[in-house]
Amino acid sequence: MSGVTKYSGWITAFCFWDDKGSCLHKLPASEQMEAYSDSAPFGDMTIDNFKDHIDLHLMLDGVRYHKVSDDEIPRGWNKVPVAIDDNGENIKAEMVAGSVGISCLMSGIENESSLSSLDTMQPQSGW
Structure with a gap:
């Protein structure tokens, strides 16, 4: 597999518990782990010191965002x-x-095929 296997940032606020109800937010083992700020998220990162920045966590407005592995999302x-009692x-x-x-919708943007095609998907919440 190529690419990133851990995600960080505001999106991880939606990944706080796993499917068993356990907290995914792991506090750092020591205070030596620093957070990088929103003013300079990559700061002095170069190809030579990239590995030093791997374990840093994003901090925005004083909130430290944890990292989530792709298999932990x-x-x-x-x-x-649910137990239903239907007249006994x-x-x-x-x-x-x-x-x-999902809901399939028309964006209203005209394209080559037609104006009335379903070309947009939107998440659908419900119960």
């Missing part, structure tokens, strides 16, 4: 067991909530 939905008949079911689907 939690799903955007969850389910719970017990039915076992599950309720699902979160980002459970």
Whole structure:
């Protein structure tokens, strides 16, 4: 695999717990781990000292954002067991909530194929 395997920044605020409910935010082992600020996120980084910056965490407005590995990104939905009593008949079911689907929309931007094509997807939250 090529590319980044850990993500950091404001997007990780949405990745605070894993699918088992455990906190993904790992505090640094020592205070030697520094945060880089929003004023100069890459500061004095060069190809020679890039490795020194690998473990730095983004800090914006005093909030330190943790890093999340690509295999730790939690799903955007969850389910719970539900017992339904339908006039004495017990039915076992599950309720699902979160980002459970997509809506396909027309952007209104004219393209070569047609104006009325579904060309935009939007996350759909629900339960």
